[in-house]
Amino acid sequence: MIKKRLCGLTASEISGLIQPGGFDHSAAIKVANNIYKKRITNLPDLTGISKKLISFLESNSETGIYPPAASEVSGDGTIKYLYISPEGLKIESVWLPDNKRRTVCVSTQSGCRMGCPFCVTGRYGFHGNLSAGDIVNQVISLPGSQVATHVVFMGMGEPMDNLENVIRACSILTAQWGVSLSPGNITVSSVGITPAVAVFLERSKCNLAISLFSPFSDERLRVVPAEKIYPVHEIIGMLKTFPVVRKRRFSAAYIMIRDVNDTDRHLEGLKDLLAGSGIRVNLIPYHQVKGDVYVSSSDERLMHFKHELVIHGISASVRKSRGADISAACGLLASGLLE
Secondary structure: OOOEEOOOOOHHHHHHHHHHHOOOHHHHHHHHHHHHOOOOOOHHHOOOOOHHHHHHHHHHEEOOOOOOOEEEEOOOOOEEEEEEOOOOOEEEEEEEEEOOEEEEEOOOEEEOOOOOOOOHHHHHOEEEEOOHHHHHHHHHOOOOHHHOOEEEEOOOOOHHHHHHHHHHHHHHHHOOOOOOOOHHHEEEEEOOOHHHHHHHHHHOOOEEEEEOOOOOHHHHHHHOHHHHOOOHHHHHHHHHHOOOOOOOOEEEEEEEEOOOOOOHHHHHHHHHHHOOOOOEEEEEEOOOOOOOOOOEOOHHHHHHHHHHHHHOOOOEEEOOOOOHHHOOOOOOOOOHHHO
């Protein structure tokens, strides 16, 4: 008998699972709290519920929480974790402690099929979508994860290519019976798949970040193949007109590469594209991989872009690079899986 994994289920779904045993919705809430808040990994250890319910759950379900298979610690305190799902999918996640802000960077797929050449995860290829339980598990199974303050969907995979599981995971992470994080502390990143982005905006209150690379369509197309079908200027237009919700943020991730997309022409293009949009620009240093001919823009250039964007009325920041020494930085996940 294949047992149902509780991690990844909503409180209503848990209620439906236990109802045949004569248990009500309040019991389901207690089970959900044990899974998502207390991070209980074994059913006999569930607290605050009857032995009868535990016995019933043991007959048809399991917690579905599984630990990382390996970890690697960076000199800056960043920790990269390797998971292997019950189906055998390899997944990398990152723990980013930074003073009072403690962020988990989760993956939504094993590998990716977007084919962006500057991203190592794309070179690993696509191996499968993760379930909502696999995604949430990356948050609740980490050592010390109860102190996590933020979650970013910026690991392996394209979240909008696994939309339903991403929305379900966001719901569990923000629900009162779930992990209870604020939607404003969760950011989902995407290269921009327009129909999926539209659905995400309507069905989730979490933040959205668009991977931009270049303000010019012909240049972006060479690096982000999705640009051919889903031009980013259409997505930016959608974000400009979407109703503003308090504490919800839209941002653009701009990885800066010397003499490739950091010229004055690109700076002016960014100003033209994002003016009046309310979209924040996160300027990110490029991380080299073995044999790479491209290098990151200088710190001075990143700061120049930030200054010029800000005085033009566009919110901007330079994101600090973390975990590069263990291939945990932006665009480097799956490096170890290629070896």
